[in-house]
Amino acid sequence: MLKLASFMTRPAAKYLLIVLALVFPLIARNEYQVYVMASAFIWAIAVYGLNIITGYCGQLNLAHGGFFALGAYTLGLLTGDYGWSFWPAFVGALLMTAFIGFLVGVVSLRLKEHYFAIFTLCVGFIMYMLTDKWEELTHGPIGVRDIAAPHGFGIVDFTETTPFYYLVLAFLIFAIWFMGKLSRSLLGRTFMAIRNGDDLAQSLGINLMRNKTLAFVLSTTYAGMAGALYAGMVRFIGPEDGNILHTFDMITYLLAGGIGTLSGPLVGTVGIVWLTQSLQFLEEYRMILFGPLLVVLVIFFPRGIVGSFLGWLHRKTLDAGLPAAKQKESRIATGKGVENNA
Amino acid sequence: MLKIENLTKMFGGLAAVNDVSVEFEANRINAIIGPNGAGKSTFFNLVAGTHKPTSGRIILDGEDITPLRCDYIAQRGVGRTFQTTNLFEQASVLDNLIVGHRLRTKSGLWDVLINSKRLQWEEKACRDKAREVLDFVGLNHVENRLIADITQEERKRVAFALALATDPKIVLLDEPAAGVNPEETEGLADLMRKMVDHGLTVCLIEHKMDMIMGLADKIMVLDHGEKIAEGTPTEIRENPVVIEAYLGSDEDAAA
Ligand SMILES: Nc1ncnc2c1ncn2[C@@H]1O[C@H](COP(=O)(O)OP(=O)(O)O)[C@@H](O)[C@H]1O
Ligand SMILES: [Mg+2]
Numbered sequence: 001m002l003k004l005a006s007f008m009t010r011p012a013a014k015y016l017l018i019v020l021a022l023v024f025p026l027i028a029r030n031e032y033q034v035y036v037m038a039s040a041f042i043w044a045i046a047v048y049g050l051n052i053i054t055g056y057c058g059q060l061n062l063a064h065g066g067f068f069a070l071g072a073y074t075l076g077l078l079t080g081d082y083g084w085s086f087w088p089a090f091v092g093a094l095l096m097t098a099f100i101g102f103l104v105g106v107v108s109l110r111l112k113e114h115y116f117a118i119f120t121l122c123v124g125f126i127m128y129m130l131t132d133k134w135e136e137l138t139h140g141p142i143g144v145r146d147i148a149a150p151h152g153f154g155i156v157d158f159t160e161t162t163p164f165y166y167l168v169l170a171f172l173i174f175a176i177w178f179m180g181k182l183s184r185s186l187l188g189r190t191f192m193a194i195r196n197g198d199d200l201a202q203s204l205g206i207n208l209m210r211n212k213t214l215a216f217v218l219s220t221t222y223a224g225m226a227g228a229l230y231a232g233m234v235r236f237i238g239p240e241d242g243n244i245l246h247t248f249d250m251i252t253y254l255l256a257g258g259i260g261t262l263s264g265p266l267v268g269t270v271g272i273v274w275l276t277q278s279l280q281f282l283e284e285y286r287m288i289l290f291g292p293l294l295v296v297l298v299i300f301f302p303r304g305i306v307g308s309f310l311g312w313l314h315r316k317t318l319d320a321g322l323p324a325a326k327q328k329e330s331r332i333a334t335g336k337g338v339e340n341n342a
Numbered sequence: 343m344l345k346i347e348n349l350t351k352m353f354g355g356l357a358a359v360n361d362v363s364v365e366f367e368a369n370r371i372n373a374i375i376g377p378n379g380a381g382k383s384t385f386f387n388l389v390a391g392t393h394k395p396t397s398g399r400i401i402l403d404g405e406d407i408t409p410l411r412c413d414y415i416a417q418r419g420v421g422r423t424f425q426t427t428n429l430f431e432q433a434s435v436l437d438n439l440i441v442g443h444r445l446r447t448k449s450g451l452w453d454v455l456i457n458s459k460r461l462q463w464e465e466k467a468c469r470d471k472a473r474e475v476l477d478f479v480g481l482n483h484v485e486n487r488l489i490a491d492i493t494q495e496e497r498k499r500v501a502f503a504l505a506l507a508t509d510p511k512i513v514l515l516d517e518p519a520a521g522v523n524p525e526e527t528e529g530l531a532d533l534m535r536k537m538v539d540h541g542l543t544v545c546l547i548e549h550k551m552d553m554i555m556g557l558a559d560k561i562m563v564l565d566h567g568e569k570i571a572e573g574t575p576t577e578i579r580e581n582p583v584v585i586e587a588y589l590g591s592d593e594d595a596a597a
Contacts, residue, residue, distance in 0.1 A: 178455070185454045186465055189441040197428045203390060204508055205416035205445025214451060303432065311432055311488070318486060 040273040047265035049222025055260035057215040058195025063120040066127030069242025071227025079148035097224025105216035132239040143238030258304030343368035349398035360567035376564035391415040421510030439472035442507025475503040
């Protein structure tokens with residue numbers, strides 16, 4: 001049991017997962033499943049972004065769905081209305097979400113705790129309102145059509161589901177890879193120190209505003225990346241894509257998977273997306289099952305699936321004094337671990 | 343080394359610290375005592391820059407640090423612990439300490455992206471520093487324990503270690519021995535002496551009078567935000583003002 005568990009923190013588990021993701025379109029029963037998985041991956045990228053500012057840096061950002069929509073709209077409008085092709089528009093979406101993220105960050109991060117949360121809730125709502133009401137720019141409730149997909153090459157056509165799935169997968173792997181580096185780095189540790197408390201962090205000489213703003217911009221850029229990919233996949237977006245409910249969905253994914261962990265966003269997002277899919281036959285009634293399930297999870301695994309698992313594993317290996325403990329230690333020491341609970 | 347001139351802090355109409363002037367010499371153990379609500383923690387918050395004083399000046403090694411923000415003051419060499427320390431419960435002791443040396447490093451986002459030599463070198467430096475301070479406070483053996491699993495006294499030591507990891511010149515310790523038993527208190531007192539032996543200046547707030555009397559080189563007594571006495575332990579013990587205002591009247595705090 002413990003062996004299996006500690007295997008899951010090894011690099012081998014990571015490669016196994018990548019292989020599984022690569023062969024998934026081949027073993028999927030139909031194209032729809034591939035499509036669902038691709039959209040789960042897109043949401044996962046956004047949840048990774050939320051994990052940076054909320055999980056690692058401890059600032060509950062409720063505008064995250066707004067930045068997702070900002071990325072989607074930037075890509076959609078640049079390609080649909082202004083004739084840009086996908087990749088320049090994609091870069092444009094990243095820059096736009098980073099820039100607006102910076103502006104919102106320097107203002108909102110002056111507020112602490114729930115004041116910050118409430119402020120960002122308002123920002124998210126304003127962004128939603130803008131997509132709905134600023135019709136000259138956004139087409140209002142009609143939404144944006146004719147969004148370009150990336151240019152294909154050879155037989156690869158990104159308007160088809162499976163090639164786009166691989167494109168999204170590549171971005172997801174990049175997003176996780178960077179997140180892993182970040183979380184183990186001094187910069188990631190700086191974010192975590194801020195999460196533990198502003199006063200203590202500042203007494204350690206940490207510049208709060210600079211680091212919080214950086215974490216915020218990184219998170220909005222992740223959201224923008226996800227939003228742009230989303231627009232490229234569905235190729236038709238509307239104001240409802242910026243609905244505040246998406247932010248709460250993402251928070252749910254993050255909490256279920258494990259806030260402040262490296263694999264939590266992936267586990268939580270993919271897990272819940274598939275759970276809701278498989279409960280689809282229950283229609284509205286699925287919430288009767290889903291709601292209590294979440295409550296149970298939050299009560300018994302307050303640190304999410306991954307967080308609770310890692311805490312359990314750490315204790316077990318220390319108690320048992322198994323070689324695994326030493327390995328884990330040395331892996332953390334060389335900074336090459338797959339997972340970082342800190 | 344630390345010179346305080348006419349320091350005042352008002353919270354609304356309340357003078358939490360009222361016109362306090364005092365000088366703490368380098369390489370000494372300086373204690374601040376006084377009943378609850380006397381303004382001791384506020385005094386530390388002012389020195390460390392967590393709060394800005396209403397008036398007065400704070401001079402560290404000849405430099406006026408009064409207008410500086412907290413993190414700059416930490417960089418100037420003021421380390422501190424809090425009355426209650428929020429360590430990260432779910433991480434190991436070592437992981438909690440590594441960030442302590444962050445202020446002596448420069449790596450940013452770009453270094454993370456390209457995994458620069460500087461980042462690798464600085465991460466090693468931080469890790470080495472964490473081990474060094476852990477060794478200093480005598481906690482080598484709990485390096486990999488989660489904070490949630492260590493004792494109260496060990497937490498106190500980790501909090502010391504975290505402050506020490508910033509490479510301070512002076513450390514401000516807010517009630518470091520609260521909630522630990524007498525033997526452990528003696529151990530913490532020894533640790534403070536060790537800090538001074540290694541060239542540090544220690545300022546501490548403490549309620550345990552027997553500990554203070556045997557430990558401090560100099561004591562300042564605060565009451566209602568005002569300095570009512572300062573001197574060596576013997577002078578303080580015999581000072582009639584102190585006896586009346588504090589030692590005599592407040593049994594609880596004197597205990
Ligand atoms: N942030 C604050 N805002 C308002 N009043 C405060 C604040 N911090 C402390 N005080 C008040 O200042 C006084 C001194 O508090 P403190 O410095 O914590 O005392 P001590 O540490 O000596 O017990 C108390 O009356 C307390 O209520
Ligand atoms: Mg106090």
